[in-house]
Amino acid sequence: MTYLSVTDLRGAALSRAQLAAALPRADVDVESAIAAVRPVVEDVAHRGAEAVLEASERFDGVRPAHLRVPETALAAALARLDPAIRAALEDAIARVRAVSEADARPDERVEVVPGGIVTQRWIPVRRVGLYAPGGRAVLPSSVVMNVVPAQAAGVEQIVLASPPQKEFDGLPHPTILAACALLGVTEVIAAGGAQAIALLAHGAEDLGGGTGLDPVDLVTGPGNVYVVAAKRLVSSRVGIDAEAGPTEIAILADAEADARFVAADLISQAEHDPLAASILVTDSEELLGRVEEQLAIQVPQAEHAARVEEALRGVQSGAILVEDVERGLEVVDVYGAEHLEIQTADASAVAARVSNAGAVFVGPHSPVSLGDYAAGSNHVLPTGGTSRSTGGLGTQTFLRGIHVVEYDREALAGARATATTLAAAEGLPSHGRAVDIRFER
Incomplete structure (x- = not known):
């Protein structure tokens, strides 16, 4: 019994369009989700906080006592945070901040002709709304990945929304709150899903207690298909970072790759979601056989084995057989993966030739999981092949270029x-x- 369906492209003379059609891809129906969330978004736009509270009761099973999380709750969450988790978050913050601050752009002054100057100024977005999901997994790492580059860009006002949790009296998960406290984010909203995106975009005159919420200028952060649909609906009113779909990993590997590592990395992304895509591109049938042997060992050992198995066997996952690494490079460039691992001989040289990927992980000791938490790179990345036209979240997401002309x-x-x-x-x-x-x- 195998986990990965196999597409054999060896000897196939396909155009770029035909190749794209032949590759596995998740089927995410954003249009249907838009029909489902449009009434929620419009209700929040018209009725504000009350509409958000009603939607939270309906979708999250809890009605928060406060949409705005009290600062005392943030401080209490940080005080109760496991010291090991706090140390890990602090290390992750430092690593992401080092990269994010290096990505900040200075003003660029060009004297086109004597007396004719054009200056490109980089101005931070004034107010941003960041979304931290709270569904199958609690992701304080997403708080770090959204907040740190916004801070590095010099964003003046940051508001973060995360779903209320029934088991925590309608507050977002304590680890999310603790991460906010560590980062100095004090404007935190207990709202999730489409209603949270609508609230960030439209604001509200009264969140309760006589305090309102100003609308933001930009919304960023990952979420499920309903969050994606809501972001599309509000994109004429505020900026959005991207319409992120289910997570993806593609691994370009040759016969020298360690099958244990390849299998573990495919599993690591598959545990996110049954719709997660795990793709192996290889010129070695022998490696594919060894990877299947490792999957048979490792999948049953996974905590979320059923979810992993469903993702690996889904239409969005599979193995692609190619003649050589050169053809493999063409395949992964057409696919445009969110995460691309290169596990081949001369991995650095191969990676240098990649054009389309959200992030590239080079060699056997650079797993995608490292980028999720501790590489210093950002894990909010383009999915669904959109890396062909856009990049991941970063400091520049929160900067606007303004030309200043002086002749x-x-x-x-x-x-x-x-x-x-x-x-x-x-x-x-x-x-x-x-x-x-x-x-x-």
């Missing part, structure tokens, strides 16, 4: 003919007139 009279005179000629060619003579008038007495 003196002589520099404008040098650009006058170009500007007026193009204005006339486009049938916009007043554009040219606005330049010419500056040279008339």
